[in-house]
Amino acid sequence: MTISDLGQSSPESVKPKINWARIEETDNFANTVKLFRQGKYDEDSFRRFRLQHGAYGTRMTGDYAMVRIKLPAGEIYPHQFEKISQLSEQYSIGSAHFSTRENIQLHWVILEDVSEIFRGLAEVGLTSREACGNSVRNVMCSPLSGVCSDEEFDATPYALATARFFLRNPMAQNLPRKFKFNFTCCEKHGMVRMVDVGLIPQIREIDGSSQRGFKIFLGGGLGNKSYVGHQLEEFTPEEDLLYTSIAVMRIFDRLGDRKNLARNRMRYLVNDMGWEKFQNLVFKERAIVRATQSIITQLDVDTTPDEIKHPIRITDESGSLTPDGYARWLKTNTVKQKQSDYRSVFITLEAGDITANQLNALGNLIRDFSSEGKARCGFVQNVALRYVLEDDLPRLYSKLLEVGLAKSGALTMTAPIGCSGTTSCNLALTNSHRLAKEIQRKFLELRLDEDDDLSDSSIKISGCPNSCGQHGIATIGFFGGGARVGKDMYPNYQMSLGGRSDGETMLGEICLRIPAKRVIPVILKIIEVFKDRKKSGDTLKSWIHRIVNGNEDSDIKSINDIKKILEPLVIPPTKEEDPDFYLDYGSDTSYHTKTGKGECAA
Amino acid sequence: MCCLTKSGKILTDVDSLRSEIRDKSVRVIDVRRENDYKQDHIPTAVNLPLANLLSDDSPERVLKLVNSMGIDDETSVVVYDDTFGALASRVAWTLEYLGHSNVTLLETTYSHWKSLGLENDSKTPEIQSKEHSMHLRSEILATSDYLESAKTRDDVILIDNRERLNFLEQHIPGAISLPYRTLASNDHILRSKDDMKRLFDNRGITGNSEIITYCGSVGTLSGLAYYALKSVGLPNTKLYVRSFKEWKNLQKPTEKQEDASYWDLSAE
Structure with a gap:
């Protein structure tokens, strides 16, 4: 390990047009934390202040916060990646998290260190101001x-x-x-x-x-x-x-x-x-x-086009064999742009999580491969490098492999959304975050990302009914809760089907409660049922859409028909038969629902 | 005595070290592995791999090592490593514990030294053995027994320098988390004094409290923290050198952040 070296960032780096930071907010926050700790600031006022500055509470503790860094329009520049990498190592858990709203979150930060993160962000023109609280959230x-x-x-x-x-x-x-x-x-x-x-x-x-x-x-x-x-x-x-x-x-x-x-x-x-x-x-x-309006108020829209310039690379350009997995990755992770010869490349993450080393590596990959010199966060806990020349794609893939960022499936159903769940959120009832990762690992192993019938579907998981995991607009959505057999509790998810967020936006229809440890077999069963009945040109999404709208003519005509097929899969075994059924993912102690005070409404 | 050297210096900067090497007024210790050292190192440096020291760090053995490196009570010593200063800190602390009062850390790592294009060679210097005295400075060492009783006092701050997730999983009750990564800035193994002071102020690590640092097993990460604390002039700092590994082996009480699956947020 070496200390990340910010001094060596290339002079070629594109710099952001807007500085979102205000350095004075740093000391103000540090001082307010001190006053709060000294009892000179009441709890409610402090919470409002903290949230206004983008520091959210953490599960079952007042000692830690989550800092939500806003990336307006999803734009992020190489040196900003490198700074966030450094901050995640210094003050967080050595990983960072891409949210569904183009924020990057640093979790388990000691409240007294939050101002140091603000200071680091200010150095690169970023802010977490109004990322939480009753304000205009990231645009x-x-x-x-x-x-x-x-x-x-x-x-x-x-x-x-x-x-x-x-x-x-x-x-x-x-x-x-x-x-x-x-x-x-x-x-x-x-x-x-x-x-x-x-x-x-x-x-x-x-x-x-x-x-x-x-x-x-x-x-x-x-x-x-x-x-x-x-x-x-x-x-x-x-x-x-x-x-x-x-x-x-x-x-x-x-x-x-x-x-x-x-x-x-x-x-x-x-x-x-x-x-x-x-x-x-x-x-x-x-x-x-x-x-x-006393003067004509207009938005200050800067429509100067960004400079698109093929990067000059110092790295080795010598031809080598294209690594295995390239074709699969190309199909499931890249999108042709309207500009000929260019593609946008989406990076597959697991439920939005990325290590400090990977963040740091992204900085250089942007400099080396993106002709616009910056990246864009996606809507589904991921990030995209755009303006990559078609000819550069094999080399970019090799580089992504080296840093563990070349997994396929970013634009398919195999990359589920999972909110933070019991990993950090006070309101969570289940470990939705880990469930999303488990589904992804299993589905990539089964190579479901290559299946064209599934690619336009989505899986989205929330750890409670509050929808941070956006389950309502998923083809197959889940939200967490607890269920019990006698006095034994087990983690459980309400499943909904047929949600979508495109031109025909609708919320999914409630289908059935699925125990956490049965979610994967249930999704696989739904896929099997679909495959047996699919018509030419069908995708899982279009098939489910027909069912929820009452337009399907096979033996499966309604959500209720799907429910009947799935019911045998969700019968709880006894604790003696299958003790694992009663544990949530990522936990080896008996499951119980436990929540603290939410701050969404604070 | 409150400071690492008589002058209160914790770090030696790159340029000073180069001129001290030219003046032959310094003993440089490279604490990397022997193979790395043999490849190349800062000119005139002797090699003391940390593993070698740790194989037996009794004062008698350390005294022999120090003598064999040609260090007497007056020798100015600079230690460096390639692991963000943590291994160098552990060696420097050991010399300090023996009673040596003139030891500092190179401000940066060997990799960075090389990346600056500075001189290095592969020669092993001829060393004439010297005689160092032994005046053990027990006031900079914390044992498990000492820690257990000190912990109950209000004026003692216990600092855990492991990474955050390890801290959340298990730590000594009452400890505060200050991961070693927090202490460095860019190319420097320690932040600037002002930056460090602000960080500690925010965390309430100030004044005349007695401060004890620990890490995972052998006192390296916490050794770096020991010097970080010294760098802002905090006078009363001890290293729990056997750290959490010993604490757990002794089956002393530990504490955990309950009811949250924080490991699943890691992308490692």
Whole structure:
């Protein structure tokens, strides 16, 4: 082991355009922690302060925090990877975690060290400010924005401008609850209907000239109760983007439920009020915002194109044999870009986890292989290197193999989402995180990533009903809970089928409770049942979609029919027959549900 | 005495070492493995692989080793390694324990020395044996018995320098976690004094508390922490040199962070 050497970062590195950090927040946080420890700051105020700065509580302890580093629009640069690598070794567990919302999380950080992480982040222009708490959370953008062949224009500059406008903005410091923006490239790659504000870029032709704008969706979101968002209007021109955002937030700020913590996301307001009423309110409020801004407020959208430059590599270029596994990886981990000769390469992680060494290695791989000189976080706990020349792919694959990042299946069902579960979260009932890893390991061993029938399906797992694992929009989704036989408890998951987040977004239908240790056999059984009945052109996703919509004509016509086939698999054995059944993954002590206070609503 | 050397110096910087080597006013100890040493090393350095020292680190044996390396009470000694300063720290601490008052750590690792393009060779120097005295400094050593009683005092801070996950899994009750990685900065085995001081201040490691450091087995990672604490002038620091391995073998009480599966967050 050697100390990571930041001094040697290549002068060629692309530098970020926006500095998100404020160094003074570092000392302020350190001092506030001291005051809190001295009893001069009450618990509730301190928690709000801590969350506003992006430090979340940790399971069953007040001594540790999780620091959630925001990556607006998912963009991350080589030197930022290297800094986060170093910070994870110094203050966390030597690994970091990619979330589903383009954040990188450092877990099990001692509360008193959090300010040191802020200091390190500030050195590379990053912040965790407003990554938690009742604020505008990280503004997401599709990892394919700018390279997707189905997009009308690149939404990235708009996502960055939105993030910049609301970060530290007084109007967004004390909302009734958190507030989330997702920008996307196209219907297929987005998650625009499952978020407070979702935006798809659109171009409208008027009198022969084209105008940029967005399709905006409001009031969706995943949680204890999930809702699909509604489209505000046919087309929102770009100059109305900010007015619309402000108007929506003002309505939420004014009318959102500040008392009932379990129902205070904007989606509840929309649902209680009814969409049409809410929609009208937005139109009225937008007119007021437009008329009353003392100066013309517009987003500061920087649309200067990024420089695309083939990197000059110092590394060995000598031809060597393409390693085994390349074709499989190429198929399941890369996407052709609209720019000819380039692909975007997705890195397969296990439930979003990555070691400090791998983070560090990514820094150099970006410099050596990405012609845009930066990377983009994905929506599914992963990260993508874009603008990789087709000819460079075999060499990149070899390099990824060397650092253990060449696993296949990133863009398939074999890379499930697993929230952090009992590894760190106070609310978790099961170890959803490990379950996701177990499924991935098994399915890659079975080479299911190569199966075209499965590649557009998804598996998503939450450790409790609160949907951080996004189970509601999975083809096969799970959320954790406990069940018992007599006095013996075992970890159990509610399974739902048919969820999706594309143009036909819908929430999965509840099917059956599956014991943790039966989840893998149950998924394999579903695949088997599907294979026996599939029609030409079918995928598992399209087959399940037909079933949940009542359009399937085989013997399996409903969720209930699937349930009947699966029921024999989920009968609990006695503890004597199978003691392992009663243990959760990653634990050798008897299972019990135990939770602390959640902070989502704090 | 509060400091490592009479001058209070903990580290020797690269340029000073080079000039001391030219002046022949220093004994340099390379604590890497013999094969690595034979390949190349800092000119004039003698080799004392840590494993060799640890095979028997009784004061009598250490005295013989020190004499054979041509070190007497007045010799200025600089120790280096290629493992972020931890092995070098353990050797330096051992000399200090013997009563040697003039030993410092090279500020960086051998790899970094080489990456700077600095001189190295493969010659083993001819050493004339010297006579060192023995004045054991028991005030810098913590034994398990000592630790067990000291722990009950309010003014004692116990620091665990292993990695975070190991700490969460099991540690000596009352210890605080300060992984060894926290102590370094970029190319330097220790952070700058100001940075180190701020880190310790935040963690409440200040003032006149007695501080005891430990790590996994032989006092290397905690040896580095011992010098980190010294570097900011914390006067009363001890190394529990037999560390957690002995503590567990003695079946003394340990503590665990319960009800969380933190290992499953690791991508290792």
